[in-house]
Amino acid sequence: MQALTNKSIAVNRSPMTIWERLYLINIIKGMVITFSHMFKKQPTVRYPEQKREFSPVFRGLHVLNRDEEGRENCTACGLCAVACPAEAITMEAAERQEGEEHLYREEKYAAKYEINMLRCIFCGLCEEACPKDAIYLSETFATANYTRKGFIYDKNDLLIPNTLTNATALAKAKGVEA
Amino acid sequence: MTLLAFDWAIIIEKLILIAIIVLTTLLITLYTTFGERKVAAILQDRPGPNRAGPFGLFQPLADGLKLIMKEEIIPTSASKWLFILGPGLAMTASLMTSAVIPWGTELHLFGRTIELQIADINIGLLYVFAVVSMGVYGIMIGGWASNNKFSLMSALRAASQAISYEIAMGLALIALLMTTGSLSLKTIVADQVAGNWWNVVYQPLGFLIFFICAMAECNRTPFDLPEAENELNFGYHQEYSSMKLGFYLFAEYVNMIMSSAIMASMYFGGYDLPFFDESTVAPNIAAIIGVGTLLIKIVLFVFLFMWIRWTIPRFRYDQLMNLGWKKMIPLALLNMLITGALILSKL
Numbered sequence: 244m245q246a247l248t249n250k251s252i253a254v255n256r257s258p259m260t261i262w263e264r265l266y267l268i269n270i271i272k273g274m275v276i277t278f279s280h281m282f283k284k285q286p287t288v289r290y291p292e293q294k295r296e297f298s299p300v301f302r303g304l305h306v307l308n309r310d311e312e313g314r315e316n317c318t319a320c321g322l323c324a325v326a327c328p329a330e331a332i333t334m335e336a337a338e339r340q341e342g343e344e345h346l347y348r349e350e351k352y353a354a355k356y357e358i359n360m361l362r363c364i365f366c367g368l369c370e371e372a373c374p375k376d377a378i379y380l381s382e383t384f385a386t387a388n389y390t391r392k393g394f395i396y397d398k399n400d401l402l403i404p405n406t407l408t409n410a411t412a413l414a415k416a417k418g419v420e421a
Numbered sequence: 422m423t424l425l426a427f428d429w430a431i432i433i434e435k436l437i438l439i440a441i442i443v444l445t446t447l448l449i450t451l452y453t454t455f456g457e458r459k460v461a462a463i464l465q466d467r468p469g470p471n472r473a474g475p476f477g478l479f480q481p482l483a484d485g486l487k488l489i490m491k492e493e494i495i496p497t498s499a500s501k502w503l504f505i506l507g508p509g510l511a512m513t514a515s516l517m518t519s520a521v522i523p524w525g526t527e528l529h530l531f532g533r534t535i536e537l538q539i540a541d542i543n544i545g546l547l548y549v550f551a552v553v554s555m556g557v558y559g560i561m562i563g564g565w566a567s568n569n570k571f572s573l574m575s576a577l578r579a580a581s582q583a584i585s586y587e588i589a590m591g592l593a594l595i596a597l598l599m600t601t602g603s604l605s606l607k608t609i610v611a612d613q614v615a616g617n618w619w620n621v622v623y624q625p626l627g628f629l630i631f632f633i634c635a636m637a638e639c640n641r642t643p644f645d646l647p648e649a650e651n652e653l654n655f656g657y658h659q660e661y662s663s664m665k666l667g668f669y670l671f672a673e674y675v676n677m678i679m680s681s682a683i684m685a686s687m688y689f690g691g692y693d694l695p696f697f698d699e700s701t702v703a704p705n706i707a708a709i710i711g712v713g714t715l716l717i718k719i720v721l722f723v724f725l726f727m728w729i730r731w732t733i734p735r736f737r738y739d740q741l742m743n744l745g746w747k748k749m750i751p752l753a754l755l756n757m758l759i760t761g762a763l764i765l766s767k768l
Contacts, residue, residue, distance in 0.1 A: 270729070270732070270733055274728060274729065274732045276732075277464045277731060277732045280463075280464050280465065280466055281464060283466050285466050285467060285468055287466075289468070289471075
């Protein structure tokens with residue numbers, strides 16, 4: 244049969260020569276190969292101490308963003324929940340009261356905002372759907388948890404620390420994310 | 422009271438020596454398991470155990486603790502006493518070899534001359550041979566008493582493998598005996614220290630045969646058919662748990678160290694440090710250097726064992742038998758013939 248490519252090599256089925264049947268030479272060849280691997284660079288990332296660099300487009304855990312005055316951007320419009328293919332996002336809207344202008348940027352805000360991290364597929368469609376730049380996918384990933392309930396992240400888990408009142412926490416959060 | 426007119430100090434001396442050797446062997450064994458994992462890892466471009474303590478040095482302690490804390494299970498259908506006897510026998514047999522190995526020359530302490538050898542018996546090699554072949558009883562009894570098909574199969578494999586390779590091993594040793602003219606390990610080592618060359622120069626083929634057979638006797642890869650994980654579910658120690666399993670695993674490593682010590686003593690000059698005249702330093706220092714040299718040789722052999730294990734796969738059963746009966750034994754006989762002819766031509 245004619246070969247389709249010039250890459251195929253016919254299997255050599257000739258009986259082994261006496262040197263091949265001694266095995267020793269081939270065993271020594273193999274041992275040289277394994278020995279040379281002692282000096283190769285290990286690809287291992289020693290995880291808790293070393294962390295692998297994520298690519299800039301990595302889609303990790305969500306954060307709820309604040310504006311430069313530390314006010315929540317989210318207006319609970321629900322577009323992220325609509326966009327979400329996994330139906331992981333739920334929210335409840337509330338109206339901003341008098342004297343809460345320093346907390347929320349617009350008249351409506353999310354009183355409750357929950358993402359079920361067990362359902363989330365980290366597609367980033369919520370990020371794209373958001374008209375208010377309120378939700379972003381960070382570079383951290385979901386940590387382990389003991390219960391299923393623990394994977395339902397609420398506003399406390401998602402909201403980015405306030406730039407003005409809690410700068411150290413923000414710096415810490417950024418340090419972890421970096 | 423003539424019966425008690427006896428040098429009691431020698432008993433104490435020997436007991437201390439036995440305790441030191443056994444404890445040191447067990448300690449080295451602990452770290453051989455660690456070494457095995459590290460060597461395997463490094464040969465496979467991995468870091469290996471590195472979490473417990475600095476560089477993972479406490480890993481063997483953690484492993485040992487884990488084995489001890491595990492539940493001890495004796496299957497209801499197992500033969501209880503034999504089941505318990507198996508691991509103990511395996512361990513005892515492998516530790517008993519240490520009795521005739523000359524670990525060094527002699528120490529001068531407290532006005533006494535202490536031989537660094539538990540027993541210098543004039544049939545040392547025969548003793549080694551006898552004890553090594555007893556090692557298979559541990560596996561046999563354990564595998565049989567488990568009352569498990571895989572275990573029994575593995576025990577049968579272990580027995581047939583040991584018998585096949587002991588013949589070639591013995592024949593390789595006979596050739597060595599023809600050149601040395603002595604069965605005492607002390608004399609064999611002393612001859613190599615005094616003479617110019619190690620026995621491996623006179624018996625290269627004999628050494629190769631002995632090395633391969635020793636690997637088979639230790640059940641090391643490529644001869645680890647008795648504990649073939651993927652065909653026999655770990656074979657003879659499948660039903661074992663906790664420290665009884667630990668004893669089997671340990672016995673394998675003790676065996677490895679002991680056969681390394683035997684090979685170093687018989688073929689590689691034992692405690693002889695090459696290009697170094699022991700008479701130029703104080704006898705005590707020379708003895709310590711000798712012990713260190715032997716330990717280094719043992720470590721090198723153990724590394725060789727591991728290196729081979731992580732390089733080549735296991736033999737098939739028929740390949741094992743072919744190698745043992747059709748290659749090793751004729752080669753050993755040939756080696757014997759050549760050695761005999763050379764000795765005769767020199768006379």
